[in-house]
Amino acid sequence: MAFVPSKIKKHKSEMEVSLNLTSMMDMFTIILVFLIKNYSTEGQLITPSDYLHLPFSQIQKAPEKGLDVVVSKQILMVNNEPVAPMAEVVKNNPAIVEQGVIKPLRERLLHYSSQSKKMEVDYGIKFSGKVTIQGDKDLPYSELVKVIRTCGLSDYPNLRLVVYRKTD
Amino acid sequence: MAFRPSLRRHLKIESTDLNLTPIMNLMVVMIPMLLSGSQFIKLGIIELNLPPAAGASAAGNQPTALPKEEQRSLDLTISITERGFYISSALTVLHGKDDVQTGIARAGGAGPTIPVNAGGEYDFAELSQKLLEVKQKAQGIFPDADAIVLQAEKDIKYQTLVDTMDAARVIEVDGKVIELFPRVALSAGVM
Numbered sequence: 001m002a003f004v005p006s007k008i009k010k011h012k013s014e015m016e017v018s019l020n021l022t023s024m025m026d027m028f029t030i031i032l033v034f035l036i037k038n039y040s041t042e043g044q045l046i047t048p049s050d051y052l053h054l055p056f057s058q059i060q061k062a063p064e065k066g067l068d069v070v071v072s073k074q075i076l077m078v079n080n081e082p083v084a085p086m087a088e089v090v091k092n093n094p095a096i097v098e099q100g101v102i103k104p105l106r107e108r109l110l111h112y113s114s115q116s117k118k119m120e121v122d123y124g125i126k127f128s129g130k131v132t133i134q135g136d137k138d139l140p141y142s143e144l145v146k147v148i149r150t151c152g153l154s155d156y157p158n159l160r161l162v163v164y165r166k167t168d
Numbered sequence: 169m170a171f172r173p174s175l176r177r178h179l180k181i182e183s184t185d186l187n188l189t190p191i192m193n194l195m196v197v198m199i200p201m202l203l204s205g206s207q208f209i210k211l212g213i214i215e216l217n218l219p220p221a222a223g224a225s226a227a228g229n230q231p232t233a234l235p236k237e238e239q240r241s242l243d244l245t246i247s248i249t250e251r252g253f254y255i256s257s258a259l260t261v262l263h264g265k266d267d268v269q270t271g272i273a274r275a276g277g278a279g280p281t282i283p284v285n286a287g288g289e290y291d292f293a294e295l296s297q298k299l300l301e302v303k304q305k306a307q308g309i310f311p312d313a314d315a316i317v318l319q320a321e322k323d324i325k326y327q328t329l330v331d332t333m334d335a336a337r338v339i340e341v342d343g344k345v346i347e348l349f350p351r352v353a354l355s356a357g358v359m
Contacts, residue, residue, distance in 0.1 A: 021188050028195040035202035054211075055327040058334045063211045100356070132213065135326050141248075142322035144329070145356050148216075158217050163330055165212040 051075075055137040057163035066130035066160055067112055069105075071147055073136050078108045090143060102150045109154035131156040214333060216352060242310035244302065244349065246295070248320040248332055252280030253295055255302070290328060292335040299348050300339050316349035319356070 051072040070077040076084045084104045088096045096103055109131075116127040131151050135144060151159060247254040282294045299316075306313045316336050320329060336349045 018185060021192070025188065025191065025195075028192075028199065031199055032195065032202070035199065035206055038206040039202050055330040057212060057214060057330050059212045059214055059337070061212050061215070063213045137325065137327040137330075139326040140322055141320040141324040141326070141329060144326055145354065148354060149356070159215075161214040161216060161330070163212050163214060165210040167210060 051136065052134060053137050054134060054162055054164050056166050058166050059163065060165065063132070063162060064130070064160065066128070066132040066158075067109070067156065069131055069133050069147065069151065071133065071135040071139055071143070073138070076102065076105060076147070078105065078112070081108075083108050086143070089146065097146065100146050100149050101153060102146055105147070105150045106154045109151065109156055113155035128158060129156050130158045130160060132160040132162050134162045214330070214352075216354065241312045242306050242315075243312070243317070244306075244315070245317045245319065245355070246332060246336065248290075248318065248324050248328060249280060250284075250321060250323070252283035252290070253332075255281040255295075255298060257302070257306075290331070292331055295332070296335045296339040296348070299336055300341070300346065303346075303348050312351075314347070314349055315351040315353065317353045317355050319354070 051074045052070065068077075068079050070080070072086070074086055075082050076086055076089060084096055084102060089102055113127070113129075116125075119125045120127045133147065133151070135147070148159060151157070242257050244255070244257045247256070282291050282298060285291055303313065318329065318332060318336070333352050336352065337347070338350075339346050339348055
């Protein structure tokens with residue numbers, strides 16, 4: 001027996017099916033607002049690696065710009081340029097460490113400070129003597145003190161220790 | 169004369185869709201851009217201002233230090249050792265409680281003010297508590313009642329030092345945040 005053609009469907013005009021985008025728009029709007037809230041114009045200050053795990057702290061102070069000194073487990077860097085291997089610093093190699101001052105670091109810092117001071121004279125950009133120290137959380141105190149001492153003796157007395165903020 | 173019924177009655181109202189394509193384009197561009205630029209790890213900084221180097225290159229412009237009126241200062245110091253914290257000031261060293269369990273009397277500052285607990289972990293809560301007592305007593309008497317000097321043994325880890333700074337900076341009592349000693353200085357100390 002043949003089917004009887006539906007009488008209702010026969011008269012139905014062919015509707016154009018359009019995608020309902022409203023819910024998608026809602027979602028996108030929420031994501032967009034969230035991302036704009038999280039957005040920082042500062043850009044990434046640090047590049048995390050296996051050899052550099054910053055310590056955690058409860059402090060809420062936002063980071064600021066300064067000369068970057070990275071003290072990872074392996075290497076000591078200033079502005080992402082390697083300065084000295086940490087192994088030699090730990091061993092107190094007399095070619096590198098003298099009276100608790102890391103000589104290559106001191107040279108590099110003095111180089112940067114003289115540049116900054118020249119900028120101060122030429123363009124009026126004030127030399128703040130700020131240096132941000134990114135140290136690994138397992139760094140022993142003796143090594144940290146060497147780095148801090150060197151910074152203090154090389155025109156950079158305003159230290160900023162970079163930490164991860166604990167979120168409660 | 170009666171009005172003729174409006175012809176517009178038969179005007180068909182067409183439902184038009186909003187053209188969302190440009191907004192969609194904007195979203196598709198902006199979301200990846202913001203996603204790549206946002207920071208999910210929050211960074212913070214601890215300020216640590218050293219006095220400008222006296223003996224180094226800055227020595228030339230050193231003004232003559234004004235002879236200050238003799239003023240008593242607190243000179244609060246925390247020494248972080250493997251056995252615990254020692255708290256001392258210009259006037260005294262805080263002694264720890266006598267160890268009741270082992271019966272060892274900690275005489276003459278032999279033991280740390282706040283020893284590490286059984287698991288070898290530092291007791292930061294106790295340290296904050298102790299410093300609060302010191303703060304309450306020192307407030308208003310000493311000019312440097314917001315400064316503290318930290319020193320540590322050479323193998324003390326950076327994380328421990330940062331935790332100690334946290335403990336010494338603020339304390340939360342009954343939901344209120346009380347500032348303790350936010351001005352931190354480091355000393356090479358016991359090496």
